[in-house]
Amino acid sequence: MADHSLEVLKLSVLFDNHFFNGAPTQVHFIQNSTMVGTWVDEQGAANLSVGLDRIQFMSSDQLAFLIAHEYGHLVLKHPQKTQEIQQQYGIVSTFDEFMLSFDSKRDYSKLMRDMELQADLFGAKLMLGLGRDPVSGASFLLGETKSIQHPEGTLRLAKIKAGESNLIAEDFSDTFSDLAMQLSDAEVLAALVPSDTLPVDSNDSTVKAVVESWPVAVDVGDYAGDTLYGFEVSVLLTVAVLACALPRWWRRTRVGQ
Numbered sequence: 001m002a003d004h005s006l007e008v009l010k011l012s013v014l015f016d017n018h019f020f021n022g023a024p025t026q027v028h029f030i031q032n033s034t035m036v037g038t039w040v041d042e043q044g045a046a047n048l049s050v051g052l053d054r055i056q057f058m059s060s061d062q063l064a065f066l067i068a069h070e071y072g073h074l075v076l077k078h079p080q081k082t083q084e085i086q087q088q089y090g091i092v093s094t095f096d097e098f099m100l101s102f103d104s105k106r107d108y109s110k111l112m113r114d115m116e117l118q119a120d121l122f123g124a125k126l127m128l129g130l131g132r133d134p135v136s137g138a139s140f141l142l143g144e145t146k147s148i149q150h151p152e153g154t155l156r157l158a159k160i161k162a163g164e165s166n167l168i169a170e171d172f173s174d175t176f177s178d179l180a181m182q183l184s185d186a187e188v189l190a191a192l193v194p195s196d197t198l199p200v201d202s203n204d205s206t207v208k209a210v211v212e213s214w215p216v217a218v219d220v221g222d223y224a225g226d227t228l229y230g231f232e233v234s235v236l237l238t239v240a241v242l243a244c245a246l247p248r249w250w251r252r253t254r255v256g257q
């Protein structure tokens with residue numbers, strides 16, 4: 001578990017250096033959670049949350065692909081695009097997705113799923129840049145359930161395989177190819193990341209727009225894998241924070257009297 005956290009931080013430092021001039025992405029490790037998501041907070045800072053239960057049994061390649069995919073969302077500005085799309089379709093909760101008309105749901109779903117495929121391809125490129133196997137990394141997608149936001153795992157893996165052979169056919173040698181060389185530096189830097197970033201309090205009220213929560217691999221109907229949106233997360237967290245804080249505040253007030 002600890003090794004997995006360090007591996008995530010290492011990749012995060014590496015990708016922050018490569019894509020964001022070293023501006024740090026805030027990494028949140030969440031206990032007892034399988035959710036993984038990215039968002040941009042009110043200060044414009046990138047955030048990545050990683051449910052520890054999700055990564056616990058992942059291989060090193062799978063972990064690298066997962067983080068590379070999430071960085072795909074951040075680099076391609078998907079949190080911002082998600083907000084735009086959801087505004088356009090009047091969606092503030094998962095419930096609103098169900099209420100969309102058939103045509104709207106199809107169009108909305110296509111926009112959301114396209115972002116997933118883009119992040120997959122981005123992740124596959126990064127994997128090649130790291131000298132790793134994208135297909136082995138993405139293998140866990142087969143266990144994912146399809147949702148309004150996420151295409152079928154088999155389709156995603158097929159696209160990654162096709163993308164990989166295209167990239168190799170193009171004589172893959174773009175800016176990503178020096179990533180593997182920077183890995184050892186990233187490891188040193190990751191060890192310096194302040195320890196208070198892991199694990200952080202999951203009652204993080206700065207959560208704005210989570211691009212995705214990876215569907216939990218439970219088969220409960222067509223769209224059941226779809227989990228919470230940033231809005232709902234914010235509401236739930238606010239309620240949780242209040243539920244924790246109010247009794248203490250109440251006691252303190254009464255003691256003061």
Ligand SMILES: [Zn+2]
Pocket residue numbers: 069070073116119212
């Ligand atoms: Zn994604």
